[in-house]
Amino acid sequence: MIKTRITEKFGIKYPIISAPMGPFYTTQLAIAVSEAGGLGVISHANLQGKNSILDFKDQIDTVIEATDKPFGFNIRVARMQTDHRILLRKVGQWRKENPKIREQMIYGLTSAGGPRVAAKLWQKTCPEMYHFHVAPALWLADKVVESGCNGIVATGTEGGGHQSYEGITTLVLVQEITQKYPDMLNVACGGIATPEGIAAALAMGADAVAMGTRFIASKESEFHPNYKALIPPATDNDTMITTGGFGPIRLIKNNFCLEHGGIMTKEEKITYEKSLLNIENLKDDFHKYEIVYTEGDVENGAVPVGQSCGLIDSVLNVDEIVSGFTKKAEEILKKCSNIS
Numbered sequence: 008m009i010k011t012r013i014t015e016k017f018g019i020k021y022p023i024i025s026a027p028m029g030p031f032y033t034t035q036l037a038i039a040v041s042e043a044g045g046l047g048v049i050s051h052a053n054l055q056g057k058n059s060i061l062d063f064k065d066q067i068d069t070v071i072e073a074t075d076k077p078f079g080f081n082i083r084v085a086r087m088q089t090d091h092r093i094l095l096r097k098v099g100q101w102r103k104e105n106p107k108i109r110e111q112m113i114y115g116l117t118s119a120g121g122p123r124v125a126a127k128l129w130q131k132t133c134p135e136m137y138h139f140h141v142a143p144a145l146w147l148a149d150k151v152v153e154s155g156c157n158g159i160v161a162t163g164t165e166g167g168g169h170q171s172y173e174g175i176t177t178l179v180l181v182q183e184i185t186q187k188y189p190d191m192l193n194v195a196c197g198g199i200a201t202p203e204g205i206a207a208a209l210a211m212g213a214d215a216v217a218m219g220t221r222f223i224a225s226k227e228s229e230f231h232p233n234y235k236a237l238i239p240p241a242t243d244n245d246t247m248i249t250t251g252g253f254g255p256i257r258l259i260k261n262n263f264c265l266e267h268g269g270i271m272t273k274e275e276k277i278t279y280e281k282s283l284l285n286i287e288n289l290k291d292d293f294h295k296y297e298i299v300y301t302e303g304d305v306e307n308g309a310v311p312v313g314q315s316c317g318l319i320d321s322v323l324n325v326d327e328i329v330s331g332f333t334k335k336a337e338e339i340l341k342k343c344s345n346i347s
């Protein structure tokens with residue numbers, strides 16, 4: 008049985024975390040992952056025209072009703088994400104008001120901005136909750152450590168969804184972080200979708216892995232059937248990085264992606280972001296996600312998928328991914344250690 012610092016501290020059976028995938032919902036997925044012995048994570052899914060604060064709380068209530076197991080959540084702390092400061096404060100309030108939330112909601116992951124504001128606040132309002140922040144490059148991991156977070160999610164450029172300008176691979180990033188910060192908890196993320204990938208990440212010193220694309224193609228995830236169906240036939244060359252509201256974003260190559268243009272520099276990105284401050288442009292950008300989750304329009308909408316789609320050939324049960332893959336990863340690690 009694989010034990011890591013994260014399985015021990017979080018009280019979970021397997022070192023497997025579901026990656027947040029807003030603006031899509033991952034509430035049912037989070038329940039399934041936590042029930043299977045991993046750590047399920049609720050996404051910041053607020054682009055759907057609802058009251059985002061109430062919607063977030065509804066998701067938490069849905070999870071605590073369905074399972075007694077630990078789980079986590081994500082808040083995107085980007086400038087463009089105007090609800091993030093309220094949400095950061097609400098987390099402390101909800102934990103204080105409800106012992107079940109306090110006991111189970113043990114992991115808060117911030118991303119898409121700096122970790123400092125959340126770290127400062129949560130050290131006061133929820134010091135016993137594990138605060139991790141996404142770092143796509145070593146200099147950003149430095150900031151996570153300086154802010155006093157409990158851990159880093161080392162997310163390489165292979166991954167689906169938003170990316171950094173640096174384009175560092177998970178392979179290099181995880182090693183950089185474990186070498187520089189051996190005492191820091193760290194989760195490897197991006198491009199992991201197989202038992203081999205899990206074994207490799209643990210061998211590099213990660214305490215757990217987080218997977219997004221692999222979990223989209225799971226029976227329990229609430230992604231549109233057209234979205235799930237895209238992944239098994241996709242090859243590693245079927246995604247590309249293009250322009251997203253929060254920065255470069257890895258999407259499946261489709262009409263939207265090919266028309267949208269690739270961002271090359273930070274300056275171009277800032278100009279693009281400024282154009283989104285025009286509410287009509289912003290609505291148009293959100294609409295490209297909306298048509299994916301409401302209509303399953305995976306040809307014309309924005310469809311985040313990682314290069315790991317090339318490793319996935321079927322839609323599996325969450326349990327097969329969480330416990331099945333970890334058991335196979337353990338066999339792989341044992342086999343490696345038998346080499347004389």
Ligand SMILES: Cc1cc2nc3c(=O)[nH]c(=O)nc-3n(C[C@H](O)[C@H](O)[C@H](O)COP(=O)(O)O)c2cc1C
Nearest residue numbers: 026027028029118166167168197198219220311313
């Ligand atoms: C559909 C989708 C939506 C995503 N949305 C978010 C998000 O809201 N917040 C975030 O921190 N990361 C987001 N990501 C990135 C994932 O959390 C994770 O880094 C990525 O899926 C890892 O790569 P993988 O897909 O190869 O497993 C998203 C990824 C996908 C595929």
